[in-house]
Amino acid sequence: MVTHSLGLSYLWIDALCIIQDDPEDKRREISQMCTIYQNAFVTIAAATSTSVRESFLNNSKVLNTRHATCTVPFTRGRGLESRDSITISPVYAHKTDVFPLNKRGWTFQEALLPPRLLVFGDLEPFVRCRTRNVMKRSWSAIDYELSTVYPRRIIDSVARSQAEESGLIVDTKGSDLDSIWRELVEQYTLRQLSYSDDRPLAISGVVDFLSNTFRDKCHFGVWESSPVTGLLWKTVPLEEERRSVVNLPTWSWMSITGPVDLDCVVYFDRPEALVKWDDDPSYSRLLISCMVLRGEDVHARMEGIGSRVLIDSWSDFSEGSAEYRFLPEEQCSFLVLARETNGHFLALVAACYGDNVYHRCGVAELNIPSHWQLGPREQIVLV
Template structure:
């Protein structure tokens, strides 16, 4: 903003509208759906009895045109305030600067979206309940400015016990602690089925900060103790931490009080907020883990899921990138909260930025460590620069929208919230968590697995699995189908390092990963059936009793337990491996490896070489194929594969296209090279993104079989350590493995994959 003339934190006194905005016919009825009593299930705009044509998406023109009209039109003024305040790249003329070609015009769109749906007991939309309200969404196709919503501004008289989904005026300097208390009470009293504290064995001992006596306390078996947790960004500056040399001092009453200048402002504000909420204790990692003790750090790292999941509330200090920054709006650190409002045809309107949009902009949200802190906590107070939000597994509430309810309600503020990820299928939840987590940054890449350990521990029971380098062992064949979502490099560590991370797991790569639907869709029809009938490898791992051990024991990845006859009735479509039965392998599979050679003798499956720590040991088929630029995708079905990646073709020894792989674009320099691939499981078919059968003819695609492909790992030999490393995932015709490998040809081979 340039000067007070360009700031608009109060309702505009100019109620006039330009011709463009008059045509929108904004009125209160449009914010309140009016369903037909005769047809309560009639969806969307068809159930409306007023002006449905003007509810469709409309082009508002360009921002520069809107900006020029802002002095004579209150709605244009509101759009100006919200867009110019939300983007530093847009000038006062409404043009986008900083581009190579000079300046660019920014198109602007408006659409009405239904909001406020009552949920059923399982968190699903209740079919008998109509949407309670509607919002205006202002956006741009180019995402130049953050999308924002326009709502009617309510008053204390209109905002009663039931949610009105109207905007709410907020204090500019300090947020209200009473508001946070009311959110906590609503959740604790009404969300018993979704946000209950998990049961479990009590902590043997737990360090906490006593917010009344202002010191660290060490409590023995603190069963049922109520405490808050803190999630924040440390930043680069050093600040007060618990160490062996200051432990006795910090156990003294008052040691963390105002007289101690070394306590960073964020922690000081969190202590005060916890006390104001009536909670006696708070867990702060820098003060509750002995930072000078690797043993103490390891102990608490293993307890992260319990520490955060059993807290009453997680205070997420998301506003600042340093611990010294404080919590804006708290009692000790003021804020400057601005609301953009306008009066339009006697309706007071307010512009509201979506919850996740504000959170996503923070440094806090992009840190890998805080991801599990947010996901494991049953409820969180998220404090950004000028807003506070409440999130739990049953609701998302904002201080500037009246949406609190004693009954479960879905609102637009819950959109894109990580806590709302799919919870019915634990494997799908695992994949979504990994995809969200790997997008985030770590100061020390060696922490890539440690910062996920709490999430893994929380999912282990529902998956009925244990984790091996971030992959659930009960689903290993499927978990290995991860791919890079963007270009990246393997984690650079010596194999002898205590913190070495293997390339066969996503944790061994410094990039975001995904389970790409075009690759895995065939496995999801019936995952357990695929694991039982389309996989064959008996996986072993080199298990070292100590992290830095040189020697390792060869153990199966899957450790079955129980009687297969007793667990049969528990098997579902997404179940993992089952206990071994008569005639099955260790993973409960009755099938043998596919027969690709004329030699019908039984093939070995138990590795013979000495176990290597952190390696996967197994037998399977390998073959050699040529990397090609020849992609069978077309623009019609092409998908966004991520920055730094390229879709390659794979050619067999006959010169035929036989498969595809998405690899880092650095592999373009290897086009024409013959590479080794290891078949790891069967794949159903190619998606249209991988092979557009409407435009390309491939002789091998006329097979009558359903499962005629292999999932295959691209191997690269590491001569220094004497093991293979994973470089990518491909889909390749089984027939090409069988008949058209480059030399040395098809082999049943023992592999150590590091």
């Protein structure tokens, strides 16, 4: 109905146009998501629907139940046909953070990649495009100042030059890849997925867009141009238990469920390690040349320092969960990756599984004594 009303001939619906029980068809179509959304004339966002089985054209939301409205009759001239009325109501501050659409992982890239969105909200439709968050389609008492279909369209900041050439003004919250990716990851991981295995898939369209724009490559959420910063993620406290995502490397934020953040990157000064991928075609193994500190040394109080080397640490899984992987002090290692602006260091907490192969367990902030900093670098494999 909506497509016909817009005068368009073709409608693409992912739940119908992707054969859901055909892995090969899903793989093929998911690889085209960036192209599909970017080249759509308009993307219809059924913001209030929790599934494809729910309608989005019938809304029973009322504008304001907290404050009364007042309907005043008046006459514009003579005769019954000239009688009319006007309704006076308080301004309704509209917010969209409660929309089901903003909580689903698979709808994340739908809010970023299309040139424009036609959003069917709880009160009325509105339009979102590359230059403005909300454009009302009719006069109403609704204030959309606080309303967006999260995440904000920060991805358009990478197209600043093209926009300026065409006379457009875009919101450039951070035009470098690290800034954009940090916010995208943090917002994406807040969303829910029915199947945890979809974690790397539901953001693949955004990855393709950024790869083409920045001429960079991304492997399991870490970019080749900045692998050190891509490893400095940590988990956010979560009520329910986190789980591993199968067949993904432990160094990737995609390998666990639940929200993560990259706020460590804010204090990043310079790398202290050399990180690259080995020759494995799966890109799941990292070769890291770095300072490797023994857990028993890091946890011990060092003479002449006056404080512990370990300032703070964050496990990838909450303590007490089935997958909690922090090891006893004498069994864990610290892989030093970066120096912070305050002179401290950021390291991965890891467990060695033989042959110099490590699994990630968490991340830590260290106060490394100066005479340690001159120590040799080791090359290890992180999987």
